[in-house]
């Protein structure tokens with residue numbers, strides 16, 4: 030059944046006529062052509078599809094479009110502001126916090142959410158917080174280092 | 189069907205014409221020297237053009253376009269390959285643009301595997317650059333009216349060294365055209381000692397795209413009117429479709445169904461709706477009862493084994509056994525392991541009636557092109573394969589069945605079609621690392637010297653099986669490689685998995701060596717050093733020991749120190765690790781891994797270290813947890829809930845050492861640092877608690893079982 034769903038996507042208002050039961054991941058990737066969120070497992074087991082809903086990391090393969098009506102959704106495409114990389118993105122570049130890059134959007138957004146909750150995480154906090162995001166290439170050590178660097182630079186602030 | 193590796197001169201120029209420009213400069217349009225250049229040899233080389241124009245094009249703006257059939261799957265060659273070109277062409281690395289894995293634009297290539305991009309393709313590219321530069325110098329001599337001997341090159345300019353203001357850029361000379369002019373003799377490549385750009389860490393070219401989400405993977409390609417296809421799959425390997433009822437699926441609005449024999453696909457403009465349609469198909473299959481599962485597999489495999497090949501041998505095994513005071517005979521096993529890249533296979537195909545264009549997540553674009561042309565009755569030049577970024581591959585994206593599926597549907601429907609496998613399909617169709625068995629009988633004399641090494645490896649393969657220790661009487665026999673055994677011996681497809689065969693061989697060898705060292709009452713490192721003459725191996729072992737702070741003591745020492753070493757893709761690598769074993773649960777915590785590597789000249793040190801860390805982290809998986817379970821052709825692990833791969837909480841402290849070896853050309857870098865992970869963890873567990881685990885992965889149950897034998 031089609032319904033009208035409104036939400037904000039990367040700062041811009043979106044209005045969709047869709048079946049509200051459809052999965053956010055596929056609506057983003059196909060209807061809206063936003064391909065930053067990736068499919069990795071479809072069952073909430075890998076974190077590749079992570080997006081932010083009102084600044085909190087959610088698995089877009091596990092929620093419906095109806096669930097996020099009225100929310101503010103941020104995908105990796107919306108993280109840089111006015112062409113300026115977010116400190117997390119910058120730190121991922123500097124530390125080469127990726128290899129193939131397929132897990133990267135999910136990693137960065139999960140880290141964003143982690144730092145929003147705990148701006149000065151210990152190394153162990155980072156490891157615990159990121160543990161459900163999978164990376165097959167083994168970029169883990171550099172991802173941890175990148176998050177540490179970003180957290181230091183952001184000095185507790187989110188920008 | 190003609191293979192795309194055999195290309196006539198006319199076709200070749202036509203292909204170069206696709207790149208734009210196309211006015212040919214030079215003197216002799218039919219310069220015979222072009223084809224007189226010594227043809228390359230071998231499966232990997234023969235199809236690669238000798239004309240340097242195939243590898244590079246210099247624009248009027250002095251930017252260099254580099255063409256390579258290699259693909260970027262995370263290993264970083266997109267960044268390191270341009271270093272090679274910039275070095276030999278004397279241009280700034282930033283002036284080089286790289287175009288990868290496009291079969292219409294790039295020179296033929298066998299595929300991206302085997303850590304060959306730098307050590308094999310890299311040589312051809314450097315030769316191309318050297319010749320191009322030589323030709324440019326000739327052109328510049330004319331232009332500047334100066335003798336060639338007085339000319340020098342720097343940053344894409346050629347100048348008269350006696351009056352440096354007299355200069356011309358490469359781009360002014362070529363104007364973006366093919367340079368139809370060749371040298372009689374290929375000048376020598378730059379000596380390794382003269383490298384200025386190679387050996388420096390340069391930032392990754394894909395970084396910005398990958399952190400902003402603009403990096404495109406095959407599944408991210410969007411074409412107008414594109415349909416997403418989901419394909420009916422059998423529930424088990426060997427299952428046959430009896431009948432399928434698609435009536436319920438057909439009721440979904442906008443759903444299209446293609447039925448060709450037992451190939452049934454549902455297509456929709458939304459992949460999730462196509463998936464729902466697929467779920468509505470009521471299909472019945474005849475399923476095989478083979479009795480083969482992950483527990484019976486080893487007996488099955490050993491029942492009849494493939495023809496043996498001798499990897500290496502020396503002396504006489506009988507004599508070796510006679511001289512031995514102690515003989516140890518052990519059998520090692522390893523399970524099937526999945527590649528499980530985070531990006532499942534995906535492809536998009538578009539057919540305009542004449543040309544079929546396929547974007548595919550593949551390590552072998554040219555092979556895929558030939559396969560599609562052959563299967564779909566098209567000529568080779570009707571098919572173009574383009575390779576966007578790959579989200580990991582590790583050897584698992586060679587068969588590329590998904591590309592054929594997309595191509596088949598696109599040709600039939602005359603609409604762009606995307607086939608993106610689900611995680612379950614990814615596991616089901618994976619070409620697993622083969623289950624394997626290694627039998628070793630080895631002996632030491634009363635002085636603790638090894639006299640005997642009788643080695644038989646089944647199904648893993650050749651790589652890493654050759655003997656490199658000084659053992660007077662030895663024989664290494666390989667019974668079956670990973671290639672060509674899928675149907676008859678294995679219940680599903682197997683294939684190359686990062687450093688194929690070497691993980692298995694190194695695990696068995698190192699565990700056996702530590703059992704021998706234990707018998708000899710020797711420290712495992714000293715035991716190895718005492719049986720080695722090979723300088724490179726001695727060097728990496730010593731470097732690892734120094735970094736690790738290895739203190740000699742006999743094993744098991746209770747410290748939980750492990751050791752492993754081997755040779756892969758021309759690179760020497762040594763590992764040391766520290767583990768903690770929980771005797772109650774059998775779980776193993778790897779606390780620290782040191783890895784020292786001699787890979788010849790290092791093109792991009794930072795990139796090389798990243799690859800090593802990736803190998804070490806990934807290797808923990810096959811050492812401790814990864815194993816594909818199955819029964820009667822059905823895969824029991826179809827997602828990450830039951831197939832666990834290493835995560836952040838597994839992370840040991842990882843330290844890498846790259847030895848300087850400026851006299852050796854660059855060797856492999858994407859695989860060697862994974863080969864010892866089974867061995868180093870196995871020997872560390874043994875050192876910690878005296879339990880020898882004879883099967884990978886060393887799960888808590890297997891560690892507990894081994895503890896009971898102590």
Ligand code: FES
Nearest residue numbers: 069070071076090
């Ligand atoms: S795709 Fe959503 S968690 Fe894996």
Ligand code: FES
Nearest residue numbers: 128129164165166
């Ligand atoms: S970088 Fe490849 S999966 Fe993480």
